[in-house]
Amino acid sequence: MPTAYPLPTNLSPATVANTASLIRIVALALISGAAIASRLFAVINFESIIHEFDPWFNYRATRVLASKGFYEFWNWFDPTAWYPLGRVVGGTLYPGLMATSGVIYNLLHAINLPVDIRNICVLLAPGFSALTAWATYMFTKEMKDASAGLLAAAFIGIVPGYISRSVAGSYDNEAIAIFLLMITFYCWIKALKQGSALFGTVAAVFYFYMVAAWGGYAFITNMIPLHALVLILMGRFSSRLYVAYSSWYAIGTLASMQVPFVGFQPVKTSEHMAALGVFGLLQIVAFAQLVRSHVSSHQFQKLLATGVISIGILGAMAFVLLTYKGWIAPWTGRFYSLWDTGYAKKYIPIIASVSEHQPTAWPSFFMDLQFLVFLFPAGVILCFRELRDEHLFVIIYAVVASYFAGVMVRLMLTLTPVVCVASAVALSTLLDTFVDPTEPEVVDDTRSESGASTISAPGTNGAAPSPTTPATTSKKAKKAAAAAAEHPTTLSDILASSSTKTAKPKGIYGLDTRIMVVLNTICMLAFFVSHCTWVTSSAYSSPSVVLASSNPDGSQHIIDDFREAYYWLRQNTPEDAVVMSWWDYGYQIAGMADRPTLVDNNTWNNTHIATVGKAMSSSEEVAYPILRKHDVSYILVIFGGLIGYSGDDINKFLWMVRIAQGVWPDEVQEPSFFTPQGEYKVDDNASPAMRNSLMYKMSYYRFVDLFGGAQAMDRVRQQQVPKVGPTLDYLDEAFTSENWIVRIYEVKKEDSLGRDLKSANAFAQGKKRKRSKPTTRRRAIL
């Protein structure tokens, strides 16, 4: 068989195999290194700090676990959250993440490595991303071969869609959940392929870990049954399917019920019923198969088929009946809103208000996946070409996940793994085709092709050792993977090609086309790497607790208002002072300021949140009794108007109004916060309800004074603030951070003379305008 370029002939097959496996291991190690390294931008640019909002709670819970032990953590009742209700923390969280960190912490301390718990939390996500790369490698290996696996591992290692939720410091459930997702799927595929109860059991154990770690476990709960159902419908039922699915479901479901937060849901809610239904169907089908193997009568077999179908229909009707009767809970709102996309906005505004629950526009897809976004359909088509049982899994996964990712930005995370897998299959098929040295026999007489190829052959030979050089450039491990992927494929194909590829003339003639396509691919990969690096460093590495801006000379300027304010609270207020803020900041206040909060990011009590929304959107007179009733001492608002921080409370204000309106439609009405023209304004045209609201007053209090007579400008809304600023009767300004991002107000106590605070203020101001402050102090002493 002619080859496009000469191959070394003196290599024994054992040498080739050993070298290939060595290169695979080295490549995987490099990929892991790159995956971890690219997630450290956040630590290098800022510092080793916990990011965003939810991670602050996870961090706080982990600290409890590490310092007080597991039992204390399990029974932890937190009286400072949701003041005055409190929160049963142990029963209302997914403990997997904290337990993982706790185990690592204790392990390290057992071998006398006194690592701070914070550093474990910060670095947990990057560490697990390396494991994710390995799990994806294993999964893709089952789909095609090791070279595709290496490509997939490299992709998932650096793809922004996954990095966005797993940078260092992003200590959230997703950090470990994606690894668990992939490893569970891998075990499932392995169990299905081998018909092994062992892998089914292992899949169930990882499924348990997943259930303990992330609410998104419902994705697995429905993906695997869907795959099994499609296999049955396609007539691909086999005993292997029975063994794999039954062992996974029976153990996995029982295991998932051990997590207190999940409880009996797996047998009582509709989200989990598909899995149960497929389990029942499999038992029936398997029994029918068994009977059929013993009886050959044709008539009886027909009867059997009708029996199976009618039992299936009966079972489905029983589910409907049970749901109707209320024995099985219907779909929860969060789940239902994925199908009926208008549902959340209408009925659960809290869910709709979260920015990561918004639908995804195409630039986000391209930003997060870059060229993988159009490569993965090609991989799906290639799966259709072979269409083994496991390929069906990738196909279903691709369709379902792309729908979900379109509905919610957050679910991009579940799409990313399958995109990496399918793209890797596609790309490695391309490389296989164009790197494979064998040339097909030319049917007609043009022999000049092979002549040309032998002439330019030494050039390729010189380039052949190049795959070993990327081993030194550790930063570009993805490139190394690409190169490494080519390398073993080429050699292993030499071994394989002699026996297999004779069925149909297939292959590439000549060398120029090969070089061109391979170069093209390498350029694409290089562009991908640079894109990922740019996206990671610029978009996904900000802790959002600490902000960065650049000075005119290009140097970085750190804006640290949040921590400044939280530490002020921590050091200047009594330990039991209740702080009210919008729920976004609840976890941060609890984590950094260590003060009780009214509401936080665990949005379980809509009425409580609506109460805060009502207080914020009402006038001072209406809000004051609410504040007093809830023992609020301090109110914290986020205001970005001075430096142009757009994620501030005035921009979130409409959601507060909407949520409050959902509970008190008579007292809070969204339309009254708009101008008659229907615009959302904070300038002179702002509606009276807007200008009287507590939120507006707290945001713009004394804002005008800052401009010393000049026109005050809100830099977020690009509107001019009224010349006369709002006045406050029931609150005192307690603290405003350097850039005015965080403003804290103290709620005044009732007037000691029994006057209402408004007239008391007017009295004090009328008498002696300048001496209002000492009066307050004297009152405090009394």
Add this chain to the structure above:
Amino acid sequence: MAPKSSPPAASNVVHSLWKAYSDQTSDRMKFIDAFLVFLMLSGVAQFLYCVLVTDYPFNAFLAGFSSNVGQFVLTASLRSQVNPENKNEFKEVSPERAFADFALGSIVLHFFVYNFLG
């Protein structure tokens, strides 16, 4: 399922099915089948108790019932893995390996059952 067939042919078919079963199945298989029947009866009994009497410690019921169902499917898996007729399907699972899988699966299952009994 067999009793569903039409009345005149029913007893005949069931009889021939039973005959074919007892002729073609090895004693080992029959032993496993006996265990399966026992598990099924036990599961039915628990289910009836739950429906007719009470489901009060629901976790205890679930634990008991799941241990039955889980053990049933694990045993059924073992049966199909060691069945000589299925040799082509389970190329990588030898009977010894199948038993090891079965044992491990049962241990994991009953670990969770024990934890759930409360």
Add this chain to the structure above:
Amino acid sequence: MRYSKSLLALLYLPICLIAAQDPHQQLVELAKAGNGVIKLDSKTFDLLTSPKRTWEFEPSWNAVGEAWATVPKEHRDNHFFATLDFDNGQTTFQKLGLQSAPVVYVYPAAQGPLVPASGKVSPLKYDFSNGFDAGPLAESLSKHTPIPIPYRDPINWARYFTIATGVLGLLVTLRFISPIIQSRWTWALVTVAVSLVMTSGYMFTRIRGSPFIGNDGNWVAAGFQNQFGQEVSVVAGIYGLLTMSFLMLVMVVPYQTSPARQRLQIYLWSGVFVIVYSVLVSLFRVKNRGAS
């Protein structure tokens, strides 16, 4: 719409409202006659009928009014639905400072046993953010009525009929096209089409209700987190072209038997790939200024 501006008012009168027993009786009768909805005009705000307008919100309003007409008498007569057309009531529109229609006001009872617990008697404005359908309207108005308005969406017979014929037709055609259904390439095509459309932001335009193109005729929406309907088709087309040229290289080219033709195809598809990819990247840079 601009022709017939309407004010829809929900009057909520307690039974023991002063001595005006007669007008109340009249209202009751008018409500009965108008199927639960009384027409108003500007002078007295009551009792005079106005010509019926066909107008997009009116059917919903009337449907809710009709539903209210079915509740027991003792509740029904405490609560009235009324409409006011702009042509008949310009002064009222001026008085209330209204500049647009439709507007729904709820006038709670000012005296008597039905005064709301909050004590607020000023009229409440209904918020149309849920759309103009009768369902949400009935739901929110029910908060002000003594018993919920028994409104149910009318059964959409036409839709059921369409679905039934569709299913039947599908079953019939299934016999003839079953080879196509069973072909894996049909499914492959469907799968890939779905993935491409979804990754082009189709759900975004559906959920947000983005227009197909912008008001200024520009088809690329400004902003990174925003897009128009046309972008879905363009981007999906670009993705599809890229996928196809890639697949050509993998699935078609290697099976060519003539080297010359194969070479030509490889260069052709690689060229298409590179060019279309460049187009895509430049489009992305339009959306995301400052991209690398």
